[in-house]
Amino acid sequence: MIAGITGGLGCGKSTVTRLLEQRGFRRLDSDGIVRDQVMTDPTVIAALTARFGPAVLGRDGTIDRSAVAARVFSNDGDREWLEALVHPRVFAAWRAAFDADPQANWAVEVPLLFEKGLENWFDFTVCVACAPGQQLARLEQRGLPRGLAGQRISKQLPLARKIERSDFVLWNEGSPEFLHAEVNRLADALTAAGNRLPSRA
Numbered sequence: 001m002i003a004g005i006t007g008g009l010g011c012g013k014s015t016v017t018r019l020l021e022q023r024g025f026r027r028l029d030s031d032g033i034v035r036d037q038v039m040t041d042p043t044v045i046a047a048l049t050a051r052f053g054p055a056v057l058g059r060d061g062t063i064d065r066s067a068v069a070a071r072v073f074s075n076d077g078d079r080e081w082l083e084a085l086v087h088p089r090v091f092a093a094w095r096a097a098f099d100a101d102p103q104a105n106w107a108v109e110v111p112l113l114f115e116k117g118l119e120n121w122f123d124f125t126v127c128v129a130c131a132p133g134q135q136l137a138r139l140e141q142r143g144l145p146r147g148l149a150g151q152r153i154s155k156q157l158p159l160a161r162k163i164e165r166s167d168f169v170l171w172n173e174g175s176p177e178f179l180h181a182e183v184n185r186l187a188d189a190l191t192a193a194g195n196r197l198p199s200r201a
Contacts, residue, residue: 132159
């Protein structure tokens with residue numbers, strides 16, 4: 001069974017997928033794949049420097065992801081170009097992982113699941129949500145200024161639409177203990193639903 005975990009920026013997707021991993025799910029972090037696999041690919045590095053110039057390279061020759069983000073979140077054309085470069089490589093990494101362990105229960109963190117029409121990759125979709133004020137406060141705690149946080153949130157589908165389109169919704173505004181209990185209930189529900197699916201073998 002493959003569950004796609006999405007939600008608003010700063011709502012807690014990563015925390016939820018890590019807690020699902022503790023319940024025995026295999027976890028895939030799409031941003032981690034981008035960071036560790038895609039952005040270290042020499043072909044991708046060459047394409048990025050050809051598009052944006054040497055300013056997106058750090059002193060060690062690796063991609064400065066903050067510099068890239070500053071470019072693409074202020075220019076829709078650049079953002080769409082980057083997504084066309086990156087997303088097929090992320091999908092290939094997903095496919096390789098799923099094929100290597102088709103009987104596993106997977107929890108895949110996918111920030112742009114609905115924006116990019118990726119529902120068909122997943123048996124179930126889960127939206128992790130919280131109130132807008134909480135969302136902005138968490139992003140500020142991470143060091144992202146409120147203006148930049150709002151800019152990045154504006155590039156995503158409104159959270160209410162994600163909630164409407166998801167199979168499961170997890171509201172993340174309580175204590176860590178409350179979230180842990182909510183994820184346990186979610187894991188039970190996903191496992192039960194997954195057991196009713198035909199085998200992938």
